[in-house]
Amino acid sequence: MCSGSFAWCEPTAISYVRIKKFASLFAKIFIQGRTKGKKTWNCYGTMRHNGGNIDEIVSVIERRISKREAPMVNDTSTHKLKVGELAKIAGVSASTVSKVINGRTGISDETRRQVEQILKDHGYSRPLVNTKLSPTIELVVEYIEHNGTMELIKYASYWAQQAGLAITVTQTNHGDATEDCFRGIIDRNPQGVIMQQMGGLTTQAKSLLKSRSIPVVIIDPIDTVDSDVMSVSIDNWTAGYQAGKHLLSLGHRRIAVIRGPANLQTSIARYSGFTAALQQAGVDLPESYIEQGDYFPAETSYEAACRLLELTDRPTAIFCCNDLSAVSTYRAAREHKIALPKQLSVMGFDDIFPAGQLMPSLTSVHQPFSEIAQRAVQMIIDSRKGNQGDMHVILPTSVVTRESTVPPQSSAR
Incomplete structure (x- = not known):
C-alpha cells in the first residue's frame, strides 16, 4: 500500500509547483485505488524504481491515471453513501439514521421525516432482510364489526385469490395499530398491506413498512395522504x-x-x-x-x-x-x-x-366495495412488478x- 511519508524523495532543485502537483496526483491515485477496493497500483514500488526522481514519478502517475477510469470519492453517480455520511448530511447521529432505516422508535416524527427525505434524495435503498415474499396480502382493520369491513374482506379475498394470493386479516384491537402489530407484518413479509383503519398510517408504521419495501394501500384515508403512499377512496x-x-x-x-x-x-x-x-x-x-x-x-x-x-x-x-x-x-x-x-x-x-x-x-x-378491493389488490401487485400507475384512486358512488x-x-x- 502507499506510504504516507515522502522523506526519501530528493529535495534538491525541486520546484514548489512540482511538489504540489506530485502530492495532488499521489492523493488522487491513492483515492482511486481505495474506491476500487484494490491495492493502489504499487505506488511505492513505482517511486523506488524511478530512484525517487519526482519528475519521472509525476509522469508515471499521470500516465497511469490517464489509462484508468476509477471514480473519485465525490462522484455520487456510483458511490453509495454510508450511514455515517448520511448522518453528517442530516446533522444527526448514525444511530438515528439506522433507526429510520430499520423502522425503529426513539426519534421524533420531524427527525424521521427529515432523514427519510435525505434517504430519498440520495437514492438510498434499504436492504431486505428476508427476500422470500409470502403469497399473502395483509388487510389491517380497526373493527371487524365495522361498516363495510366484512364486505372489504370478502371482495379482497376474492380478488387476491384471482391473482394466486391469499388475504391475512389483522385487527388492531379497536385502536391505532401498534409498532408490534407492524413488526409482525414485516416479519411475515407479505406482498403488500391494505389498511382500512380509522387511526390512519402513522409515521412510525410507514417507516417500518418502508424499511422492508412493503407497498401500502390505504382505503378511504382519514386525512391527506403522503404522495408516496397509495390510496383508494370514494368521492x-x-x-x-x-x-x-x-x-x-x-x-x-x-x-x-x-x-x-x-x-x-x-x-x-x-x-x-x-x-x-x-x-x-x-x-x-x-x-x-x-x-x-x-x-x-x-x-x-x-x-x-x-x-x-x-x-x-x-x-x-x-x-x-x-x-x-x-x-x-x-x-x-x-x-x-x-x-x-x-x-x-x-x-x-x-x-x-x-x-x-x-x-x-x-x-x-x-x-363499490368490490371495485375498491380490486383496485387495492391490483395496485399492490403492480407496485411489486414496478408498474406503478395512479397513486390515488377515487371511485364514484x-x-x-x-x-x-x-x-x-x-x-x-
Missing part, C-alpha cells in the same frame, strides 16, 4: 350531495342528519356534500337537526335518533352517514311508535348487509333506492 363529498338531492327530490324539507365521527375526513366530506345540496335548494338545516353519531358502536347513533324524534317539530327524513346508524334509527322510530316510511323516511350510507333485508328495505348510498324513502305526508310538507 365522499359527492356521495353526501347525492343523498341530499335524493331526499329533496321526494319533497322533503325538514331533513335531519346523523353525522359520522367529527375527526374523520370521510364523514366531514359526506356532511359537507349533504349540506351543500340543501343550501342549493334553499332548505334550512337548523342546529337541532344536526346530530353527532359514530360509525361504531351503534348506541351513539341510537341516542342521536331518539333526540331527533323527540323534537316538537321533528324531521320528516333523516340521513344517516352509515347504515348501522340507519339501523339504530329504525329501532328508535319503532320505540317512539313512528311508522316507517309513512311518517319518517330514513336513508343510509354504505349499502351493506342487511340494508336490502330490513323492513322497510333501506335506501342507501352504495359504496350511487344511490340505491328502496322502500325506506318516500314523499312526506301532505301535512308534513
